[in-house]
Amino acid sequence: MAFTLAVASGKGGTGKTFVSVNLALAASTPVLLQDCDVEEPNDHLFLRPEWEGERRVSLPVPEFDMDKCTLCGACRDACRFHAIAILGDKPLLFPELCHSCGVCLAVCPTGAITEKPRAFGTISKGRRGKVRFVQGKLDVGEARSSPLVEAVRAEVEPGLPVIADCPPGTSCPVVAAVTGVDFVLLVTEPTPFGLHDLDLAVRMVREMGLGAGVVLNKSDLGKGEVEAFCEREGLPILARIPFRKDVARVVSSGGIALEEIPELGRVFGDLWERALREGGR
Numbered sequence: 001m002a003f004t005l006a007v008a009s010g011k012g013g014t015g016k017t018f019v020s021v022n023l024a025l026a027a028s029t030p031v032l033l034q035d036c037d038v039e040e041p042n043d044h045l046f047l048r049p050e051w052e053g054e055r056r057v058s059l060p061v062p063e064f065d066m067d068k069c070t071l072c073g074a075c076r077d078a079c080r081f082h083a084i085a086i087l088g089d090k091p092l093l094f095p096e097l098c099h100s101c102g103v104c105l106a107v108c109p110t111g112a113i114t115e116k117p118r119a120f121g122t123i124s125k126g127r128r129g130k131v132r133f134v135q136g137k138l139d140v141g142e143a144r145s146s147p148l149v150e151a152v153r154a155e156v157e158p159g160l161p162v163i164a165d166c167p168p169g170t171s172c173p174v175v176a177a178v179t180g181v182d183f184v185l186l187v188t189e190p191t192p193f194g195l196h197d198l199d200l201a202v203r204m205v206r207e208m209g210l211g212a213g214v215v216l217n218k219s220d221l222g223k224g225e226v227e228a229f230c231e232r233e234g235l236p237i238l239a240r241i242p243f244r245k246d247v248a249r250v251v252s253s254g255g256i257a258l259e260e261i262p263e264l265g266r267v268f269g270d271l272w273e274r275a276l277r278e279g280g281r
């Protein structure tokens with residue numbers, strides 16, 4: 001299996017996208033960058049890939065045959081996600097609540113339920129130079145992002161190392177994104193909020209038995225609390241990226257910092273090599 005690196009953070013706004021995109025461009029080999037932040041994918045805004053295609057992603061949901069349905073309510077009672085109601089003379093599905101578990105189909109005594117696909121998001125693919133790119137985008141109004149994160153993570157190419165840019169936070173979609181990776185980079189900032197959310201992220205990766213290291217963004221702004229935490233926890237700090245106005249300017253204009261500030265190439269190149277080593281490659 002090719003090396004897979006997750007880039008995660010306990011909260012948004014710490015520079016996770018910045019690290020993911022620049023790391024992909026600085027890697028010593030071709031890589032596949034997966035934007036798993038399916039509620040708000042924004043790697044493409046910086047990478048500006050040449051798009052190569054897209055496909056809709058679906059999950060099966062129940063469909064009711066009213067010629068066979070007796071309105072017994074067994075499907076409604078069996079659905080632990082409360083996705084079915086019996087309203088008047090027919091069962092009604094709330095598709096956003098459906099987890100596609102198939103239980104209703106199994107319990108229906110008359111065989112009135114079949115499954116039909118229901119699209120809930122889109123996967124797009126592209127490339128920029130040696131970086132292959134895939135992103136998921138959840139449809140507006142959809143509540144469940146984990147299945148789409150899993151679909152993005154499943155988009156691999158033989159032998160190509162993967163950088164998975166995770167959703168922010170520590171909830172189910174993040175767990176879906178980091179499952180099966182070789183190593184996790186936790187991007188944080190030296191602020192009290194950054195430290196609090198790093199603590200949560202560290203607990204998550206430890207619970208999952210994953211190795212992790214820290215990227216300290218805007219590293220010169222803090223008072224050493226994050227460094228002290230990392231030392232206590234035995235977490236290696238794999239890169240320190242000082243706050244620089246020229247970097248902030250490039251990022252805020254949607255540019256690639258690495259291309260406009262060449263010394264960042266060494267920072268991200270070193271980070272890639274260290275992540276490979278820490279991940280056992």
Ligand code: SF4
Nearest residue numbers: 079098099101102104
């Ligand atoms: S497939 Fe599962 S979650 Fe969806 S309606 Fe049926 S029982 Fe509920």
Ligand code: SF4
Nearest residue numbers: 069070072073075108
């Ligand atoms: S379990 Fe089958 S028969 Fe009973 S209400 Fe649901 S669809 Fe109709």
